[in-house]
Amino acid sequence: MSKVIYPGQTIGIIGGGQLGRMMALAAKEAGFRVAVLDPAMDSPCGQVADIRIVAGYEDQEALAELAEVSDVITYEFENIDYAGLKKVMEYAYVPQGAELIRITQDRRIEKTEIEKAGVPVAPFTIVETVEDLHRGIEQLGYPVILKTARGGYDGKGQLKLTSEEDLHEAQKIVESVPCVLEKIIPFTTEISTIIHRNAAGESYILPIAENIHVNHILHQSIVPARVTNAIEKKAELAAKAIAEHLDLIGTLAVEMFVVEEDLIINELAPRPHNSGHYSIEACNVSQFHQHIRAICGWPLRKPRLWESSVMVNLLGQHVVPATNQLAKHPEWSLHLYGKHEAKENRKMGHITIMTDDMERTLFELEETTIWS
Numbered sequence: 001m002s003k004v005i006y007p008g009q010t011i012g013i014i015g016g017g018q019l020g021r022m023m024a025l026a027a028k029e030a031g032f033r034v035a036v037l038d039p040a041m042d043s044p045c046g047q048v049a050d051i052r053i054v055a056g057y058e059d060q061e062a063l064a065e066l067a068e069v070s071d072v073i074t075y076e077f078e079n080i081d082y083a084g085l086k087k088v089m090e091y092a093y094v095p096q097g098a099e100l101i102r103i104t105q106d107r108r109i110e111k112t113e114i115e116k117a118g119v120p121v122a123p124f125t126i127v128e129t130v131e132d133l134h135r136g137i138e139q140l141g142y143p144v145i146l147k148t149a150r151g152g153y154d155g156k157g158q159l160k161l162t163s164e165e166d167l168h169e170a171q172k173i174v175e176s177v178p179c180v181l182e183k184i185i186p187f188t189t190e191i192s193t194i195i196h197r198n199a200a201g202e203s204y205i206l207p208i209a210e211n212i213h214v215n216h217i218l219h220q221s222i223v224p225a226r227v228t229n230a231i232e233k234k235a236e237l238a239a240k241a242i243a244e245h246l247d248l249i250g251t252l253a254v255e256m257f258v259v260e261e262d263l264i265i266n267e268l269a270p271r272p273h274n275s276g277h278y279s280i281e282a283c284n285v286s287q288f289h290q291h292i293r294a295i296c297g298w299p300l301r302k303p304r305l306w307e308s309s310v311m312v313n314l315l316g317q318h319v320v321p322a323t324n325q326l327a328k329h330p331e332w333s334l335h336l337y338g339k340h341e342a343k344e345n346r347k348m349g350h351i352t353i354m355t356d357d358m359e360r361t362l363f364e365l366e367e368t369t370i371w372s
């Protein structure tokens with residue numbers, strides 16, 4: 001069943017965005033070949049891959065072609081075609097399986113599975129009709145947040161409801177797609193735990209990141225998260241419990257809310273995560289290296305943080321101002337993903353800074369005015 005994949009063999013990645021690109025770069029370091037399936041010829045991952053298959057993610061023929069040239073198949077995002085992946089599993093080696101995709105594609109299933117793992121999520125109800133919506137609000141009370149069950153990211157597909165005035169807009173969403181309705185959590189901090197697990201059941205957690213969002217998009221990850229040891233321990237136990245419950249192979253990012261001394265799980269991502277990019281420089285094993293090790297049946301490395309670090313995202317509007325200040329900042333590790341069009345709020349790259357004085361570094365970042 002489980003296999004060891006060796007250098008010289010080919011890793012096939014479904015999805016050619018920045019996560020695929022950074023996976024590919026990690027894989028290529030160890031001499032793997034990389035094939036990528038993406039609708040764009042010049043995708044971020046396509047630029048560094050050995051083989052490009054240019055087609056939609058649900059294109060069965062293209063998936064078969066990817067499988068043909070690959071010794072192992074992985075994916076860089078969860079919104080791929082579940083049925084298509086199941087089909088690929090009939091003739092290709094997909095160690096992560098399709099179950100993780102089925103679960104994390106749909107918030108209704110995801111939340112239910114997290115609860116089954118014995119860890120708390122925000123109080124929620126499933127909303128498939130307008131009646132469900134009214135019942136849900138009655139049950140949870142304002143303020144609540146309505147999220148489409150499928151396809152949301154970076155706050156897209158979400159609506160905050162603070163009073164009856166927001167009902168009309170919420171109804172319009174509910175009439176078109178299934179949703180979940182969640183209680184708004186007055187969190188003190190948001191953190192994320194990235195856990196890797198291989199087929200042998202070996203698992204490790206990366207140092208926990210504290211995440212600061214701006215307009216629902218991740219802005220900064222500060223590592224280690226500024227939380228108590230007790231919270232750190234709880235976060236690790238929660239991530240482990242979920243990973244075991246889901247029989248994880250590969251990578252799972254677990255986003256969490258810290259509320260005083262309690263933890264609430266927000267959502268899962270079955271892949272490397274934006275909040276783990278810091279690990280490329282700041283750890284002895286990056287989330288991408290560890291992912292490749294996990295899917296290739298290699299032993300995992302015990303993560304170690306070399307130094308505290310902060311990662312800050314470069315969205316479309318930040319690229320030019322950041323580039324203009326590069327010469328002044330030898331401490332910046334700059335990553336750009338090779339996307340041509342710097343659209344507003346599009347994730348174009350990131351900067352990681354390792355530091356022994358976090359408060360000062362955060363202050364200096366603010367002083368650049370790039371992100372203000």
Ligand SMILES: Nc1ncnc2c1ncn2[C@@H]1O[C@H](COP(=O)(O)OP(=O)(O)O)[C@@H](O)[C@H]1O
Pocket residue numbers: 122145147152153154155156182183184185186187190213216255266267
């Ligand atoms: N129940 C909630 N209470 C408070 N804030 C929330 C809640 N759900 C989401 N948020 C805020 O919105 C952000 C994005 O929501 P999330 O569910 O993670 O969706 P996405 O898929 O867009 O990342 C979260 O990181 C958090 O800041």
Ligand SMILES: [Mg+2]
Pocket residue numbers: 154255267
């Ligand atoms: Mg999120």
